[in-house]
Amino acid sequence: MRFVYCHNVKLTAVISCSINSFECARCRAYCKRFRNNLSFRMWGHSFFETASRLFHQRSSLSKIFIVVTVSGGGLATFHETKPVHTVYADSAQEAETSKKKKVVVLGTGWAGVSFLKNLRSSSYDVEVVSPKNYFMFTPLLPSVTCGTVEARSIVEPIRKITDKKGLDVEFREAECYRIDPKNKKVLCRSTQHSNLGLKEAEFSVDYDYLIVAMGAKTNTFNTPGVEQYAHFLKGIEDAVRIRQTVIDCFERASLPSVSEEEKKKLLSFVCVGGGPAGVEFAAELHDFVKEDLAKLYPSVIEYVKITVIEASDHILNMFDKRITSFAEGKFFRDGIDVKTGSLVVKLTDKEVSAKDRDTGKISNIPYGMVLWATGIGPRPEIIDFMKQIGQTNRRVLATDEWLRVEGCDSVYALGDCATVNQRRVVDDIVSIFQKADKDNSGTLSLEEFQEVMEDLMVRYPQLSLHLKSKHMRNIDELLENSWKNPKDEIDIETFKAALSQADSQMKNLPATAQVAAQQGAYLADCFNRMEECEKYPEGPLKFRDVGRHRFQPFRYKHFGMFAPLGGEQTAAHLPGDWVSIGHSTQWLWYSVYASKLVSWRTRVLVVSDWGRRSIFGRDSSRI
C-alpha cells in the first residue's frame, strides 16, 4: 500500500475510493494518477470502462455490482453508484444543445487513426482530411514488397474505422496544402482529379481544434539522383511498385539478348539505410529469392546480389549490440553484403556511388533496383506552417508535452510530423523554487518541497529517469543531505545543483508507429474529457503560471521493438533491456502484429496470408 497526500493529510487505500467521491479537484487528479500508476490503466481501465459502459446502458444491473480484483496484493472494491461515463454523457447532452466544436484531423496514419479510434465524446464535429482513404499498418509494409503479405490485407478504410455510433465524423479524401492558423482554417485540394480527368477541386475547412498528423517524407539529404532513381517505402503504392520492379528485373534478366554483365546489374538490389525498414526489406527480399524465385528463374539466380549500405558503423544501431551483431552475422551467412561506414553520395541511372567514411574512397555499385530507407524529413506543408508560426529554426514541428504546437493556439501535432519539446528543469528552476517557496522565505523546507514533489515528477519526466539512474526511490533523496534536520532549509543554488543534472536524461521520442499511436490515444482521451478537466484540472501544477494544467502531460511507454531478419528469425529488444532472437521471437512477432492490426478483417487476412505463403509460397505474377 502506498501513501499519498491530500490537503496535507495522508490518504490510504485510495484505490477503494471512487474518483467522484473527492470534492477537491486536486485529490481527484491524485486519485486518478494513483490508480494509473498501479497499472490499472493497461487492463483495469479498459475493463472498468467496458463494464461501466455496459452498466450504464443496462442500468438495472448497476444496482449490485461488486468486482473483486486481486491487484498488487490488495483488495479493490468498485462501488460507484454513478458510473464515470455519466460525466461524459451529461456533458455530451449539454454540448448538443450548444454548437459543437469542430475538430479537423489532417492525416490517417497511426497518430490520426489512433485519435479517431479512441475518440468517444460526441461533443465534436470531426472532419478528417487525408489523401489516403485508408489506414495502413506500416510495420508490415516491407512484407508487402515481396508478397509475404498482400497490400490489401494491411489496409482498412477510414470510413469503416470512424463508423461509430454517436460520433459525427466526415472524411474528405484530399490533401491539405496549407494550414492557415490565423483564420483557423486549412486549405485542401482533391487527389482524384488526375485519374478522373477532371480539374483540381479546392476547398477550405474551418476548425476550432486542428490535429496535424500528416506524417513525414523520406529524407534524401539532397543526394543527387535519389528522387529520380530510387524507390521509397512510405506507402502501399511504393511497396507494390517495388514488388513489380523486383519481378521486372528477373524477367528482363531472363531475356535472351541480355549480356552477363547486364544480368549482374539487373539482379543487384541495393538498400540504402540499415535501419529496421531497410534491414527488413533486405531480409524479405533474400527469403523471396531463396524460397520462391530460385525455383522459377534457375538460369539467372546465380547473379542475384543484395547490398545494404549504412552510413554508421553498424546496421540496426538503435537496437542492442547483441541484436546488431546477430543481424550482421546472419546477413553475412545469407550472402547479403553489408557495407557499413559508407555514405551514398550520388545515384545515376546505372550505379550507386558510396563513399567510405574512413578512406574517402568512392565505390560504384551497379544496380537493378535501389531502395532508399534512410530516415524522415518534414513535408513541405509542415515547413510552410512552421514558417507561419515562427518555428523557422527547427527541423521538425515542435509541440509541448500536451502535444500543442508551440506558438499556435488550438493546434495539436502528433506522429512523425512533430516532436515533443520537453522543458528543461534548469530553464524553469527559478519558477519552481518560487512556487514551492510558499512562505516566500527565499529558502525551501522539506515540507514545502514535498508539496510540489509529485507535480515536479509529472511535469519533468527526466527527474524519474535521473532517480532511476541514481538508484533512488524518491526525489527528496536527491536533497536528503540538506534536510538532515526537519527544520533545515535550502537555498536556490543547492536546489539548482541537485535538480538540473536530471536534464541529461532528456531524450527525443523515436519516430515510430508506437509513439504516434500512443500520442493519438492520449489526445483522444484529453478530448474525451475536455470539459470535465476544464472544470477539474488533473495535470501538474503550472510552475511558471497560476493553477494547474488541465491534463497530465503525454508520457511515452516503450513496449519494445522488433527487427525481422528473414528465415523465420526475428530479433526483439524488449523493455527492461531484454533481448530475444530466433524462431520463437518470430512467433512473438506474429502474435503481436496480428493482435495489433486495426480490424478483424485485416487480422484474418494477414494471418491467412502468412498461412498461404507457407503453403504455396509467394506469388511472382507481375501485377
Add this chain to the structure above:
Amino acid sequence: MRFVYCHNVKLTAVISCSINSFECARCRAYCKRFRNNLSFRMWGHSFFETASRLFHQRSSLSKIFIVVTVSGGGLATFHETKPVHTVYADSAQEAETSKKKKVVVLGTGWAGVSFLKNLRSSSYDVEVVSPKNYFMFTPLLPSVTCGTVEARSIVEPIRKITDKKGLDVEFREAECYRIDPKNKKVLCRSTQHSNLGLKEAEFSVDYDYLIVAMGAKTNTFNTPGVEQYAHFLKGIEDAVRIRQTVIDCFERASLPSVSEEEKKKLLSFVCVGGGPAGVEFAAELHDFVKEDLAKLYPSVIEYVKITVIEASDHILNMFDKRITSFAEGKFFRDGIDVKTGSLVVKLTDKEVSAKDRDTGKISNIPYGMVLWATGIGPRPEIIDFMKQIGQTNRRVLATDEWLRVEGCDSVYALGDCATVNQRRVVDDIVSIFQKADKDNSGTLSLEEFQEVMEDLMVRYPQLSLHLKSKHMRNIDELLENSWKNPKDEIDIETFKAALSQADSQMKNLPATAQVAAQQGAYLADCFNRMEECEKYPEGPLKFRDVGRHRFQPFRYKHFGMFAPLGGEQTAAHLPGDWVSIGHSTQWLWYSVYASKLVSWRTRVLVVSDWGRRSIFGRDSSRI
C-alpha cells in the same frame, strides 16, 4: 452396342480392344474415334491416361490390371500389356537423340496456357513469349473490378504452370511485334524497360512450329473518344484501375465543394455493351454500391446511377430468351437503367452520346466512369501477319479445322486471335463424290457411300447437325430414297442436292475461354502424338488429296454459359437447351469456377475471397 466397319467387316465390341491391337492405321483411328464417341474422352480417357501413367511409372503393378467399368450398359475391360504412353516415351527417347523441334507459343491466355498444361511430350523445346508472366482466370475479372475477388487470387505465374518434369519450357516476358513466317521467326521486344528506366531490348526467336495465341483487343468500332476516355476490361490492370476509379468517383463526390449536378455526373456509371462482361460488371457494381458503399458514403448514395447501353434489342442476346428477360427484369427492379437499341456514337470527357436505333434521337448521358465492353477486334500484330500471308480480306486470322493458319506452314492459331474456317460441303462435293466413287463409274452405290460415310461425318461436322435437325440417325438416310434397291446408284446432282443443305448449319465458334481452352488442349494432344500420327494417321480421309489427315479435326464441345446477375443470383444456359436461374445456380457457378481455376493456390484464394466478402464485405480502400 454400335457396329463399325473395318476392311468391310463389321466389328463389334471395339471398346474391349486395345488401340494397338489393330495393325491397320484406319482401324486404329476408328477404334479411337469410337471410344471417344462413347464419351470415354471426358472421364475415361483422362482416367485411363492417369492410370496408364501410374502403371508405366510403377511397372511392377502393370502385370495384373483389370479395370471393370460399367459404361453404356456394356462391360469394358482394359488389358493393355503395353501402355499407350509407351509410344510417346519411345518417340521421346528417339527425339532426344536427334535435335528437338522448337515450338514457340505466343501468348499466355486460355489457349496458350491450355496448350502448355496439356503438353506432355518431351520431344520439343518450348519457348513462350508473352507480355504477361502470368495466366489470368478471365471469367472472374468482373469480380475483381469491385473487390469481390482480389486480383492476385485469379492469376498464376506461367513459370509455375510450365514447371513440369521432363519438359523444356523457357518463358520470355516480352511482346511479339512481328511474325516473320518466311524466315520462321518472331521478333520480340521487352516490356519491362519503361519501369526499369532502361532501353527497349529486342530479340528474335526461331521456330519450327509457331502457336499464335495472342488474344484480341477490345473493338471500339472507331467510336470517337473511346480510346481516350473509356475503361476496358481485358487485363488485371484494367480491373484494378476500374476499382480505383469507382472509389475515386465516390470520394470526389463526397468533397464539400462539389455541386449536386457534379455529384450526379460523378456517380453515373455507364457500361457500353450488354454482353456477359458488361452485364456482370453492372451487377457487381450494383452489389458493391448496395452492400458496401451505401453504408460508407450515405450522403451521396442517392446520386448513384448505373446504365447499361446495348445496341441490339436485348442484353445477353447470345443467351436463351428466358435468361434475357429475367436479367432485364432483375436489372429493372435493381434500378439499373438498361438502354437497348442504343448505339454509342461519341464519348467526350463528360458525356456518352447514344443514338436511338429507331428514332435516331441522340441522348447524352453524363458519366463518372464508362466501361467499354462491346466485343473484340484483331490486334495490330495479327493484322500485320494476315497481310504477310495474304489473308487481307478477313477480319480475323483464319485457320483450318486442325487450327493451322491458312496459307502458312507450321503456324497454328487459337483462341480469340483466330477463327476456324470450316469447309463447306458444297465446295468439296465434286471431290467427295470422286473419292467415294471407287470404280470411277460416275455414280455412287450405297456400299461406296458407306465406306466414306464416317469420314464425311468427321470432316464436315455440319452434317451431324443437319441430321439432328432432320431427326435422322445416319447420313445414308438423307439419300435413302435413292437406294431403295441395293443395286441403285446415284449421280452427282442427287448427291449434291442431298448434302449441300447441311452447310446452313455452319456456325462460327464464339470467342470464349471455353473454346480457347479446348483448342489449346486439342493442339497439345496433337503435338503429344505428332510422330505417332505421322506414321499412323487417325484423321478422316482427305477428299481433295490422297491419304488421310494425321489428326481428327478440332471439335468444340459446349458445356454451357453462365451470366451472374448480382444479388447471389446467376443464370446458366446449359447444353441441351437447359436454363437454370437463381440462387442455386449461383452455387453451381461457385463450384464450376472454383474447380476450373488453374491451381490449388488460386482455388484456395478465390474461395477464401468469397468467404471474406460474405463476412467482412468488400474493401473500399483506394489502393
